[in-house]
Amino acid sequence: MKPDHRLFVTTLLMGLLALGRPALAIDGAPPAPDFRLTNRAGGELSLSGLHGQVVMINFWASWCGPCRQEFPALDEMYRKYRPMGFAMVGINVESDKADAERFLGMRPVSFSILFDPDNRVSGSYGVSAMPTTVLVDRQGRLRWQHRSYRPGDEAKYIEQIRAMLRESP
Amino acid sequence: MSLARAMLLVLAILASSGCSPIEPWVKPYERENLADPIMAWDRDPIASSYMRHVYESREGARGGGGATGGGCGCN
Amino acid sequence: MQLNPATRRLAGVLAAGLLLGPVSSLAGVLPDDRADLMYHYYDGGGVEIDGPSVLVRKKFAEKYAVSASYYVDMVTSASIDVVTTASPYSEERTQYGFGVEYLRGKVTYAASFSNSSENDYESDTASFSISQDMFGDLTTVSLSFSRAWDDVTRRGDSVFSDQIDRRIYAVDISQIASRKLVLGLSWETITEEGFLNNPYRQVRYVDPAEARGYSYDPERYPRTRTGNALAARARYFLPYRAALQGEYRWYNDTWGIDSSTFEVGYTHPIGERWTFDAHLRYYMQDAADFYSDLFPFRNFQNFLARDKELSTMDSLTLGVGISYEFKVPRVEFLDKATVNLKFDRIQFNYDDFRDLRPTGLAPGTEPLYSFDANVIRLFVSGWF
Numbered sequence: 001m002k003p004d005h006r007l008f009v010t011t012l013l014m015g016l017l018a019l020g021r022p023a024l025a026i027d028g029a030p031p032a033p034d035f036r037l038t039n040r041a042g043g044e045l046s047l048s049g050l051h052g053q054v055v056m057i058n059f060w061a062s063w064c065g066p067c068r069q070e071f072p073a074l075d076e077m078y079r080k081y082r083p084m085g086f087a088m089v090g091i092n093v094e095s096d097k098a099d100a101e102r103f104l105g106m107r108p109v110s111f112s113i114l115f116d117p118d119n120r121v122s123g124s125y126g127v128s129a130m131p132t133t134v135l136v137d138r139q140g141r142l143r144w145q146h147r148s149y150r151p152g153d154e155a156k157y158i159e160q161i162r163a164m165l166r167e168s169p
Numbered sequence: 170m171s172l173a174r175a176m177l178l179v180l181a182i183l184a185s186s187g188c189s190p191i192e193p194w195v196k197p198y199e200r201e202n203l204a205d206p207i208m209a210w211d212r213d214p215i216a217s218s219y220m221r222h223v224y225e226s227r228e229g230a231r232g233g234g235g236a237t238g239g240g241c242g243c244n
Numbered sequence: 245m246q247l248n249p250a251t252r253r254l255a256g257v258l259a260a261g262l263l264l265g266p267v268s269s270l271a272g273v274l275p276d277d278r279a280d281l282m283y284h285y286y287d288g289g290g291v292e293i294d295g296p297s298v299l300v301r302k303k304f305a306e307k308y309a310v311s312a313s314y315y316v317d318m319v320t321s322a323s324i325d326v327v328t329t330a331s332p333y334s335e336e337r338t339q340y341g342f343g344v345e346y347l348r349g350k351v352t353y354a355a356s357f358s359n360s361s362e363n364d365y366e367s368d369t370a371s372f373s374i375s376q377d378m379f380g381d382l383t384t385v386s387l388s389f390s391r392a393w394d395d396v397t398r399r400g401d402s403v404f405s406d407q408i409d410r411r412i413y414a415v416d417i418s419q420i421a422s423r424k425l426v427l428g429l430s431w432e433t434i435t436e437e438g439f440l441n442n443p444y445r446q447v448r449y450v451d452p453a454e455a456r457g458y459s460y461d462p463e464r465y466p467r468t469r470t471g472n473a474l475a476a477r478a479r480y481f482l483p484y485r486a487a488l489q490g491e492y493r494w495y496n497d498t499w500g501i502d503s504s505t506f507e508v509g510y511t512h513p514i515g516e517r518w519t520f521d522a523h524l525r526y527y528m529q530d531a532a533d534f535y536s537d538l539f540p541f542r543n544f545q546n547f548l549a550r551d552k553e554l555s556t557m558d559s560l561t562l563g564v565g566i567s568y569e570f571k572v573p574r575v576e577f578l579d580k581a582t583v584n585l586k587f588d589r590i591q592f593n594y595d596d597f598r599d600l601r602p603t604g605l606a607p608g609t610e611p612l613y614s615f616d617a618n619v620i621r622l623f624v625s626g627w628f
Binding site for chain 3: 191192193194195197199200201202203205207208210212213214215216219220223224226227228229230231232233234235236237238239241242243244
């Protein structure tokens with residue numbers, strides 16, 4: 001992704017920090033920064049490869065309590081909406097995979113887990129809270145950003161996902 | 170201005186800045202080490218509060234023990 | 245440092261600001277649910293104290309938390325004060341406490357109450373604190389206020405009764421300096437009014453009329469005391485996964501006590517389950533203005549003290565601890581549990597408090613007192 005585009009998206013998301021609300025509609029729906037990261041099996045997954053689906057990107061870490069707490073809800077959402085064209089990607093931000101693997105061994109999930117050990121993708125998305133969940137529509141545009149997680153937030157996610165699933169690619 | 174008042178004024182300014190212009194130099198996703206349980210100021214409050222009691226009942230000094238913050242910074 | 249009305253008003257404004265200020269809907273997290281059960285043991289200077297301590301905390305909806313504590317000291321005292329001026333005794337002190345916390349956005353409000361009770365001393369304490377994360381959660385600022393009401397009586401004396409009114413103000417700031425370093429700063433002011441001495445303790449003065457050369461009189465203390473403590477600390481993450489902590493505390497009060505405390509600590513996990521801790525602490529203080537081991541004559545001055553706690557003294561502690569983490573088989577609601585043992589050895593040295601047990605010495609030439617204490621903390625913790 002071009003550096004100036006990344007800077008723009010980062011600045012935009014950082015600027016939204018000032019509003020201080022956890023579920024933000026992203027003004028102007030800019031294209032979501034593309035990425036290509038490694039999954040647990042060693043293969044690669046890119047965001048552009050998911051074009052046409054509604055994508056939820058969840059930035060998480062095994063050391064983050066609310067992230068761990070959110071996982072079961074994310075897994076349930078993924079299983080339910082996957083047949084309708086919904087994709088979920090859990091991007092782990094830890095510099096070492098070992099702790100994440102250990103956590104996933106105890107609490108497996110069915111959605112893709114990708115590793116961003118040098119935090120380049122976290123940086124390009126302007127991640128300013130842990131966890132951060134971002135929703136990308138079928139046209140690859142950033143639509144919603146959720147910072148932090150409290151039990152009950154999944155209701156909001158579902159509402160937004162269903163609205164975006166009804167849109168055409 | 171007394172020290173107490175100066176301190177409180179500084180804190181009042183800090184507290185009112187809900188929207189911060191300062192960008193955090195440790196990003197939320199970089200807090201792996203800080204979130205490690207061994208980096209907690211006080212891992213076992215039941216044990217540390219007892220020791221504090223042992224010292225305060227045998228020494229002249231009191232206080233100054235409060236240790237908060239650090240950690241994962243989640244949510 | 246008394247807080248005058250203007251400063252108190254400013255504190256009120258600050259507290260209100262934190263209470264009503266811009267609420268970022270980003271939230272912090274409350275600590276995990278846990279229960280601890282500890283056996284504590286102290287043995288030093290002829291005093292033996294042991295007993296249980298229990299602490300439980302639970303949160304609800306990630307917004308509220310409650311905690312409760314129970315603590316008992318079973319005391320057998322044949323301390324130096326007791327053997328020279330009284331007779332050994334046994335007693336028991338029981339303490340109950342409970343607290344609530346409320347997390348709203350990045351602010352945690354906490355209130356707690358505790359009661360401590362023994363046959364000649366009763367104390368009630370109420371506390372309130374506000375804690376806020378700011379600047380991208382790199383800074384945490386806490387303000388707290390405590391008020392205590394103590395009732396002092398004397399065993400064997402149905403007439404004597406007095407009170408202490410205590411107020412404690414504290415500010416704590418925690419600052420993340422880097423990915424591996426967190427810094428802390430604490431300020432605490434403690435102000436007390438009332439009967440601040442011990443109804444059993446005596447001072448001694450030179451008395452040629454006595455065979456041993458000195459006589460005793462009850463101690464007389466001021467009825468107010470205000471102390472300030474300022475502490476700075478740092479905790480650093482070592483690359484091979486260990487933590488190093490350093491702390492310095494300065495203290496001074498209106499009784500003339502000036503002290504410094506230095507502490508270094510090291511935490512070293514071994515494998516997945518074991519954690520080892522070690523620390524070294526050094527404490528030194530100057531005596532209170534009205535303290536003396538031996539006054540030149542009776543009623544030498546308005547205030548008289550011979551409490552070794554107010555003397556010129558120092559203490560050195562070396563402590564080690566070991567902790568083992570495990571999962572309890574067949575108990576599903578416990579996420580994890582630990583069993584812990586901590587041992588501390590404290591050496592107390594007094595520069596102007598003398599050991600009066602050896603007889604036949606001219607007053608003021610008795611050896612300076614010192615003693616060692618062993619402290620054991622054995623506890624189990626469960627997270628659920």
